[in-house]
Amino acid sequence: MIELRDVHKRLGSRQILAGMTLCVPKGMTFVLMGPSGSGKSVTLKHVIGILKPDSGSVQVDGQEVPTMDQRQLMTLRKRMGYLFQNGALINWLSVADNVALPLREHSRLGKDEMKDRVHEVLSLVGMDHAAEQFPPSISGGMKLRTGLARALVTNPEYVLYDEPNAGLDPIISQQIHELIVEVRDRLGVTGLVVTHSRACAVQCGDRIGILEKGRIGVEGTVDEMTHSDHALARAFLGGGAD
Amino acid sequence: MNVFASLTQGLGTRVDGAGFVVDLLLRTAMAIGRVPRRLRFTLDMAFNAGVRSLPVTMVVAAFAGAILAMQTGIELRRFGDSSVLGTITALSMCREMGPFITGVIMAATVGSSMAAELGTMKVSDEIAALEVMSVDPVDYLVLPRVVAFALMCPLLTVLSNLVGIYGGSVIAEHNLGVSPDLYWVSAREALTSSGTMLPKEVYVGLFKAFIFGVAIATVSCASGLRANGGALGVGLAVQTAVRNSVILIIVLGFIVTWFFYFLTG
Numbered sequence: 001m002i003e004l005r006d007v008h009k010r011l012g013s014r015q016i017l018a019g020m021t022l023c024v025p026k027g028m029t030f031v032l033m034g035p036s037g038s039g040k041s042v043t044l045k046h047v048i049g050i051l052k053p054d055s056g057s058v059q060v061d062g063q064e065v066p067t068m069d070q071r072q073l074m075t076l077r078k079r080m081g082y083l084f085q086n087g088a089l090i091n092w093l094s095v096a097d098n099v100a101l102p103l104r105e106h107s108r109l110g111k112d113e114m115k116d117r118v119h120e121v122l123s124l125v126g127m128d129h130a131a132e133q134f135p136p137s138i139s140g141g142m143k144l145r146t147g148l149a150r151a152l153v154t155n156p157e158y159v160l161y162d163e164p165n166a167g168l169d170p171i172i173s174q175q176i177h178e179l180i181v182e183v184r185d186r187l188g189v190t191g192l193v194v195t196h197s198r199a200c201a202v203q204c205g206d207r208i209g210i211l212e213k214g215r216i217g218v219e220g221t222v223d224e225m226t227h228s229d230h231a232l233a234r235a236f237l238g239g240g241a242d
Numbered sequence: 243m244n245v246f247a248s249l250t251q252g253l254g255t256r257v258d259g260a261g262f263v264v265d266l267l268l269r270t271a272m273a274i275g276r277v278p279r280r281l282r283f284t285l286d287m288a289f290n291a292g293v294r295s296l297p298v299t300m301v302v303a304a305f306a307g308a309i310l311a312m313q314t315g316i317e318l319r320r321f322g323d324s325s326v327l328g329t330i331t332a333l334s335m336c337r338e339m340g341p342f343i344t345g346v347i348m349a350a351t352v353g354s355s356m357a358a359e360l361g362t363m364k365v366s367d368e369i370a371a372l373e374v375m376s377v378d379p380v381d382y383l384v385l386p387r388v389v390a391f392a393l394m395c396p397l398l399t400v401l402s403n404l405v406g407i408y409g410g411s412v413i414a415e416h417n418l419g420v421s422p423d424l425y426w427v428s429a430r431e432a433l434t435s436s437g438t439m440l441p442k443e444v445y446v447g448l449f450k451a452f453i454f455g456v457a458i459a460t461v462s463c464a465s466g467l468r469a470n471g472g473a474l475g476v477g478l479a480v481q482t483a484v485r486n487s488v489i490l491i492i493v494l495g496f497i498v499t500w501f502f503y504f505l506t507g
Contacts, residue, residue: 045370048374050370050373050374073376074376075376077373077374077375077376078376080374082371082374082375084367084370084371085367086366086367088366088367088368088370088371089368089371090363090368090371090372091363091368101375101377102375102376102377105375105376105377105382106376147371150375
């Protein structure tokens, strides 16, 4: 379970998080929405320990993330996948090598097993045909799907998705949404999704929370949120949204 | 008050930056045992660093040797003792000019591109991606680069020394009337007359080159890893890398010379 309690974070002169509290139970996908710069990605970075809060508690399975030492953080991160906004692929590695990177660094799999595993996840995201290509020569959508394959290759318990459909066309977006649902249903992965997209929130989320002034302004199930009269819910999830 | 505050802030930023470089150097030293695991990448880096720096280094070294011979030769001719021109050129190249030229060229060519590469990785979240995959960026990115520079800087320095001495010989023969035989005998004697396998000038110069290599790579990687703010931040990281590398080359060059020639005799 991922749990943030009363988290405050200031970056430079801006108060990004101010009393942020959220809970993502095991096996559930929580969608975090909010205006640009409202602290959605910052929240994800707290969960994985890239950022430390100024105050408040960030826990994963009851373990306090900000107080972890480097070794504990590495152990935690091995159980997590993280999909960055642009995929954040290493440019000089091929698509297959990018996906294989976490396995090469941490697993004891043999070469053939590793190759099989890489092709398995690349097939899952529809990137098997581009395994030997390099990031500068593939599209934004392909980078994102490769990033997703890399996040999934180690069979993580948690996956954090930072804008998984940013800049993608509706067809690829739809495929990504289906993948997020599939990894939750088939692999039991707990997900925390940051997005602006109504379609993504409605299709992928079990619960949706919308950030306002550094904390969750309104939260509920997909059904509750899509029928809510709350101004934020209507702005992000109403008929005209997306 | 504002001037004081901005001075304090500026000083704080520099101390912070210096602390980051020292911390990076220590973490790299602690990861040295993992070089075999990164061997392929390290050799790639070494090859790139060598190939990219080689042409410019050789051109600059040849002219530096020529200038050195010219300036020294003019004075020696006044005293009628041009016979030691080879000795002076050879020792100056090996002790000071060779490592200095190689270091500056490597900082400007490969160090700058290293800072740009890591800076771009930093601002595009690739460094963060490594961290969330539990891949230590120091082990994965910095270690191979520092080891590659520590190997290539002395190697290129040896070539710089030879090319610089040769550049001096051309000037000695054509402009100063010193016969090639006299020049080369004098240079060879200077580099072989010590009781040890190599004269002090050569190993001090190579030690300097090694130190320069480690310093340039560490400073360049640190600048890249501290980049932020998009393309502008990457540009600033490159600027910082080259500026700090050149300052360090001069300061460390002075310290090494002082240590070997004035402190230990």
